Amino acid sequence: xxxxxxxxxxxxxxxxxxxxxxxxxxxxxxxxxxxxxxxxxxxxxxxxxxxxxxxxxxxxxxxxxxxxxxxxxxxxxxxxxxxxxxxxxxxxxxxxxxxxxxxxxxxxxxxxxxxxxxxxxxxxxxxxxxxxxxxxxxxxxxxxxxxxxxxxxxxxxxxxxxxxxxxxxxxxxxxxxxxxxxxxxxxxxxxxxxxxxxxxxxxxxxxxxxxxxxxxxxxxxxxxxxxxxxxxxxxxxxxxxxxxxxxxxxxxxxxxxxxxxxxxxxxxxxxxxxxxxxxxxxxxxxxxxxxxxxxxxxxxxxxxxxxxxxxxxxxxxxxxxxxxxxxxxxxxxxxxxxxxxxxxxxxxxxxxxxxxxxxxxxxxxxxxxxxxxxxxxxxxxxxxxxxxxxxxxxxxxxxxxxxxxxxxxxxxxxxxx
Numbered sequence: 001x002x003x004x005x006x007x008x009x010x011x012x013x014x015x016x017x018x019x020x021x022x023x024x025x026x027x028x029x030x031x032x033x034x035x036x037x038x039x040x041x042x043x044x045x046x047x048x049x050x051x052x053x054x055x056x057x058x059x060x061x062x063x064x065x066x067x068x069x070x071x072x073x074x075x076x077x078x079x080x081x082x083x084x085x086x087x088x089x090x091x092x093x094x095x096x097x098x099x100x101x102x103x104x105x106x107x108x109x110x111x112x113x114x115x116x117x118x119x120x121x122x123x124x125x126x127x128x129x130x131x132x133x134x135x136x137x138x139x140x141x142x143x144x145x146x147x148x149x150x151x152x153x154x155x156x157x158x159x160x161x162x163x164x165x166x167x168x169x170x171x172x173x174x175x176x177x178x179x180x181x182x183x184x185x186x187x188x189x190x191x192x193x194x195x196x197x198x199x200x201x202x203x204x205x206x207x208x209x210x211x212x213x214x215x216x217x218x219x220x221x222x223x224x225x226x227x228x229x230x231x232x233x234x235x236x237x238x239x240x241x242x243x244x245x246x247x248x249x250x251x252x253x254x255x256x257x258x259x260x261x262x263x264x265x266x267x268x269x270x271x272x273x274x275x276x277x278x279x280x281x282x283x284x285x286x287x288x289x290x291x292x293x294x295x296x297x298x299x300x301x302x303x304x305x306x307x308x309x310x311x312x313x314x315x316x317x318x319x320x321x322x323x324x325x326x327x328x329x330x331x332x333x334x335x336x337x338x339x340x341x342x343x344x345x346x347x348x349x350x351x352x353x354x355x356x357x358x359x360x361x362x363x364x365x366x367x368x369x370x371x372x373x374x375x376x377x378x379x380x381x382x383x384x385x386x387x388x389x390x391x392x393x394x395x396x397x398x399x400x401x402x403x404x405x406x407x408x409x410x411x412x413x414x415x416x417x
Contacts, residue, residue, distance in 0.1 A: 023121060029057040030130035033069075037131050044092055047077060051100050057127045058107050063213065064248075065126035067107045068206025071246065072128075074100055075238050101241030108246070111224035115216045122217045124173065126209070162400035166349035168312065170402060173217060175210035176308025177292060177409045178395040179259070180338065180356035183304045192268070194299045196258075198292045198307050201278040201411040204238040205248035208272050210408075215252050217311045223251040229287045235280025245280065247288040249273040256294060256309045257316070259342055259352070261302040261323050264316040267294045269309060278411060305340045305354045306397045308408070318346040334360045335392075350400060357394040 022030065036049035050073055058066040080093040087093075113120070168174055177200045186195040200207070215222050228244040231237060237245045254269040275281070275288035294307055305323065323340040337357040341350035395411040 022123075023060070025060050026057060026121060029053050029060065030127045033057070033127050034130045034134050037128075038134060044089060044096065047073070047096060051096075051103070054127060055103060055107075058110070061121040061123065061216075062107075062110050062113060063123050063216075064111065064206050064209035065123050065213070067104070067111070068204060068209055069126050069128045070100070070104055070107060071204065071206065071238065071240060074104060074241055078239075078241065078243075097241055104240065108224065108226050108248075111212070112222065113216075114221040116219040116221060119219060120216055122173070122213050124170075124213075126206075160405050162350070162403050162405050164349050165403045166347060166400055167344045167351040168310075168399055168401050172310060172312040173210060173214050174308060174310040174312070174352075174399045174401075175214060175408060176256075176306055176352075176397050176399075178354055178356060178397040178411060179304040179306050180354075180395055181358060181393075182395050182411060183307075185299065190295070192295045193297045194295065196294045196296065196300075196304070198294060198304075199411070200290050200292070200409050202274060202290060202409075203236060203277050205246050205274040207409075208248065208250055208274055211254065211269075211272050211309060212250065214309050214311055215250075215254050218254070220252050220254060225249040225251065227286070227288060229276065229282060229284070232276065232280040232282065235276050237276045237280050245276050247273075247275050249288055254309055256307055257314055258294065258296060258300060258304055259306040259308070259321055259340070259354075260300050260304055261321060261340070263321055264314065264319045265296055265300060266316070267296045267307070269294055269307070303338075305338070305356065306342070306352065308352065308397070308399075312344075314344055319344045320346060322350075336360070352400070353398050353405070355394055355396045357392075359392055 030053070033050055033053035036046045036053060039046045051070065054066050054070045054073070057063075058070070074097060077093060077097055080087075080090070080097075177198045179198065182199045184197050184199075186197070189195070212222065225248070227247040228240070228242065229247050231239055231243065231245055235245070240246050250272045252269070252271070256267050256269045258265040258267045270293045272292045273288045273290065275290045277290070281289070292307065305321065320343040321340055322343070323338055326335075326337045326339075328335045328337075335357060337355070340354045340356075342352035342354070343349060344351040393411070395409075397408045397410075398405040399408055
């Protein structure tokens with residue numbers, strides 16, 4: 001009860017942090033990045049200018065957004081150093097990538113901060129968004145497209161129209177993970193309460209960027225621990241200058257909301273870790289797993305559908321969670337799906353939505369009476385995890401931002417075999 005009261009007080013006291021327009025210096029760094037990127041003939045000079053703009057951006061406010069853009073650019077340029085076709089600039093590209101990898105290491109080391117003692121500017125988007133906005137603006141002028149829609153697409157929000165603008169305003173941040181089978185409860189309580197771990201899928205440590213910004217907005221201390229891991233065969237994780245996966249663990253104490261079928265529960269996120277994407281899981285004990293660790297005062301009494309953090313003030317008493325279930329039997333595959341709409345302010349408009357869908361093989365499907373197929377199919381002796389490339393499990397969480405659905409997390413994994 002004490003943890004629940006503390007979490008609720010934190011949620012209300014740390015209301016939505018106003019995200020002002022970027023400072024002049026940050027805006028200039030983003031403009032420099034866009035200018036260096038959108039050149040007619042990109043080359044070494046434009047690449048150097050892009051890296052310089054990203055380093056300046058990070059120096060002004062540390063962020064996984066800027067680190068992620070920097071790491072992504074490194075990943076793109078690694079191949080330019082390959083001696084294919086006798087490229088005379090290959091050595092220069094190799095030298096640039098090596099130098100910027102060293103800079104990336106410095107940026108990684110600078111992410112551990114106590115934002116309560118040293119506040120920093122909060123970012124709503126990565127620096128590279130400035131490039132997308134410029135492209136969207138150009139496209140809306142040249143092709144006479146709807147600027148609002150183009151801007152939404154340029155900001156990476158394209159996921160279809162939401163039922164209308166509601167809870168999340170432009171000055172609010174939200175991040176989170178889908179639940180369902182991705183949530184596992186540890187068997188024993190610890191001193192703080194009941195511990196859950198939520199798995200997720202992503203391509204790089206930059207997937208934790210929004211959580212980092214919410215922690216920054218709330219003035220929390222964040223410890224960043226980095227490791228490197230080898231790339232698994234089927235993994236599509238982004239690699240660094242050494243061809244390895246940058247693994248990251250953020251240790252913090254961030255208030256979160258846990259959405260269950262019976263409503264919202266307050267909790268605390270104690271760590272968020274990126275290890276690799278869903279097909280890059282490692283059995284090495286020293287490697288990180290992609291999961292978040294949550295602690296609740298009491299165990300959840302109904303299935304956990306999602307976990308999310310936000311800078312907005314949420315009143316759990318007004319929030320509504322509306323799950324819908326569907327079960328389909330097709331051939332020997334049983335698909336069970338739960339769609340849930342989360343109305344955070346009780347106005348009838350969904351502010352978050354989840355999809356939790358799983359495929360199961362029905363081992364004795366040919367012998368089941370069709371009239372009883374759906375009922376009997378749930379018997380444990382008839383079910384097993386769908387294997388090979390036939391499983392289509394989907395776990396997704398989206399937020400209604402400015403009337404558009406933005407994907408916060410998606411675990412859309414064909415079984416990796």
